[in-house]
Amino acid sequence: MRPASLEQPINLRQRMRFVLARAFGRPIPGPILALSYRRNACGRHLAGCVQEGLRGAREWSVWEIELFAALVSSLNHCEFCAISHAAVAVRSLGDFEKVKRAVTDWRTADLEPRLRAALAFVEKLSLNPGEIGRADVLAARAAGLNDLALREVIYVCFILSTMDRLADAFNFPLPDAPTLRRYVSIAVTFGYRNFRG
Amino acid sequence: MPLPAKLQQAIAAILSQPGETELSLRRAVLERTRSGEGQVPEALRDYVNKIADHPWTVSDEDFARLRAAGYSEGQLYEVTLAAAMGAGLQRFDAGLRALDEAS
Numbered sequence: 001m002r003p004a005s006l007e008q009p010i011n012l013r014q015r016m017r018f019v020l021a022r023a024f025g026r027p028i029p030g031p032i033l034a035l036s037y038r039r040n041a042c043g044r045h046l047a048g049c050v051q052e053g054l055r056g057a058r059e060w061s062v063w064e065i066e067l068f069a070a071l072v073s074s075l076n077h078c079e080f081c082a083i084s085h086a087a088v089a090v091r092s093l094g095d096f097e098k099v100k101r102a103v104t105d106w107r108t109a110d111l112e113p114r115l116r117a118a119l120a121f122v123e124k125l126s127l128n129p130g131e132i133g134r135a136d137v138l139a140a141r142a143a144g145l146n147d148l149a150l151r152e153v154i155y156v157c158f159i160l161s162t163m164d165r166l167a168d169a170f171n172f173p174l175p176d177a178p179t180l181r182r183y184v185s186i187a188v189t190f191g192y193r194n195f196r197g
Numbered sequence: 198m199p200l201p202a203k204l205q206q207a208i209a210a211i212l213s214q215p216g217e218t219e220l221s222l223r224r225a226v227l228e229r230t231r232s233g234e235g236q237v238p239e240a241l242r243d244y245v246n247k248i249a250d251h252p253w254t255v256s257d258e259d260f261a262r263l264r265a266a267g268y269s270e271g272q273l274y275e276v277t278l279a280a281a282m283g284a285g286l287q288r289f290d291a292g293l294r295a296l297d298e299a300s
Contacts, residue, residue, distance in 0.1 A: 002260050003270035038271070041214045042278055045207035052203050077253035129291035137299035147296055154292030155201065162285030168252040169277045 002171050006033045029183060030080065030172025031163065035195050046162070047195035053159045055191035059149035062188070063092035063099070064115060068122050068156040070103050075126045078164035080172045085160075087180055088187045117143030118153050125157050198293045200286075208286070211279055217271035223279045230283030231290065240266045241276060248280035 001007050007028075009015035014036060021028055031050075035043035057065050066089035073081035082103070089099045101109035106119040117140045125132050140150055166172075175183055186194065199205070212224050228235030230249040237245050244259055263273055 005270045042211040048203045134298040158285040158289040165252040165281035
């Protein structure tokens with residue numbers, strides 16, 4: 001991680017948490033280090049957004065939300081977030097191939113029209129936010145998305161557009177396979193509440 | 198259409214809580230990546246632009262250069278957070294604007 005100070009506990013509670021985690025050989029995930037560092041400055045609020053945006057959706061299932069997250073991260077070349085969210089999507093759906101096809105080539109993947117339209121919208125919003133407009137919303141509506149569904153997609157795009165940049169700038173370490181499995185289990189069971197640190 | 202309340206709290210926090218950088222700098226960085234309008238000091242400009250457009254190219258050398266220019270780790274943390282949030286907000290704003298245009 002950079003800067004190195006992100007890996008230092010900032011209070012007694014966090015120091016105890018870090019000591020316990022490291023005693024069991026468990027690295028502290030990059031997002032927790034980044035958002036809990038000076039958490040009152042912004043991190044705890046941003047962590048609240050992550051939980052709300054990725055687990056508070058009413059129009060999408062968990063695997064669909066995680067798929068949007070994985071696609072945005074893939075478009076942003078953020079390996080840490082792309083791998084992590086794709087893995088959560090796979091665990092939630094139970095279909096590795098479908099998630100893989102959707103992330104790597106959603107245009108030809110066998111997907112419901114509503115989901116395909118959401119992926120088209122989030123891709124354009126990620127790559128060319130200045131070009132998204134009325135026609136894109138009308139196209140999404142024609143495929144069955146209501147405005148709440150679009151708003152939830154937009155929220156995911158915000159979260160990952162922000163977190164991908166933090167992951168790259170702060171150089172979040174990539175998890176090994178056992179660590180990734182642990183991250184996925186936590187994300188599936190508890191969501192992202194632990195990002196508050 | 199308003200931003201979610203939690204997100205408004207996050208923005209208010211980064212633009213109002215005491216830190217190692219001036220509030221005006223954090224605001225300028227966030228506006229730079231959100232709307233392209235903030236005036237960022239020249240020493241930070243390349244780094245902030247990188248976060249906005251090619252974040253995957255940020256390297257140890259960027260941090261070393263900025264440390265050599267006098268920025269502390271805490272200051273770089275705050276600048277990075279503001280720049281990343283601004284880029285995210287650019288997308289939130291654009292998405293909500295499109296929804297408004299279609300209403």
